[in-house]
Amino acid sequence: MKRAFNLISIGRKGEMEQDSNNLRMPLGDHIDQLVAQMTSSWSQKGSRRDFLMRFGKVTLALVGSAVANSLPTxxxxxxxxxxxxxxxxxxxxxxxxxxxxxxxxxxxxxxxxxxxxxxxxxxxxxxxxxxxxxxxxxxxxxxxxxxxxxxxxxxxxxxxxxxxxxxxxxxxxxxxxxxxxxxxxxxx
The missing domain is CATH 2.60.30.10 (Methylamine/Aralkylamine dehydrogenase light chain)
Structure with a gap:
């Protein structure tokens, strides 16, 4: 059974209104939409190269800390x-x-x-x-x-x-x- 919820947003003038498109949207679709909005917003602020650099740093930090304990000491x-x-x-x-x-x-x-x-x-x-x-x-x-x-x-x-x-x-x-x-x- 899919769960649905009402999405309430704030309009341009500040009044609360119900979004008719998202009235009965399943939770999974809402998460997909939220992730899409976040990545779209981030892509306007940074480049692919910037993303790869940040992703690489995080990945190396995680992998490096695990590998450091296995060095021959x-x-x-x-x-x-x-x-x-x-x-x-x-x-x-x-x-x-x-x-x-x-x-x-x-x-x-x-x-x-x-x-x-x-x-x-x-x-x-x-x-x-x-x-x-x-x-x-x-x-x-x-x-x-x-x-x-x-x-x-x-x-x-x-x-x-x-x-x-x-x-x-x-x-x-x-x-x-x-x-x-x-x-x-x-x-x-």
Whole structure:
């Protein structure tokens, strides 16, 4: 059974009048008409390109928030192994030589001839305040000893067990050290 209702509108002079065309219109038709009026009104104010831009932003925001949780981040919380000389909490998920111990810093390679790899991995470490931080690890590599000499490092970390070195691009690419930079928060 279809439901019908009376549509009352306000005329140009402000008096209320019944719309004879919509006197017994089903609810579904009324919704269709309302949507048609809204889209018609909106189309006069914006272009198709504007609509696609707004629709794309909303869609990416919805999809992006769902995809962010599935990114390859090890969310297990590790603590730094202070017995091996790795005293910085950012190195809790590292296996190798921290660049900060080798003449560089946690965010830059030790020499200008050293290059960052295009590949990185992440882990969650506990900072001194007790909250977890997501750390992005990236290897610094050398194309030859003259461009990035082998450095003597004051510490060697084995906190994450055996890890691959990510120096790619030919046989001359040699591992020098690993960068560790904070990129976000993980559960406290």
């Amino acid at each position: 090890d969310r297990r919380v590790a603590s730094a192994d202070h017995g091996s000389g790795c005293t910085d909490w950012k190195w809790c998920y590292m296996s190798g030589k921290p660049c900060a111990c080798c003449g560089g810093s946690n965010t830059s390679c030790p020499y200008s001839g050293c290059v960052k790899t295009g590949i990185s991995w992440t882990g969650c470490c506990i900072e001194p305040g007790g909250c977890g931080k997501i750390i992005d690890y990236q290897d610094c590599c050398a194309s030859g000893p003259e461009y990035c000499p082998s450095v003597s490092c004051s510490c060697l970390c084995h906190n994450a067990g055996t890890q691959d070195w990510w120096c790619t691009g030919g046989t001359e690419m040699n591992y020098r050290c690993t960068l560790a930079r904070v990129i976000g928060s993980c559960p406290c």
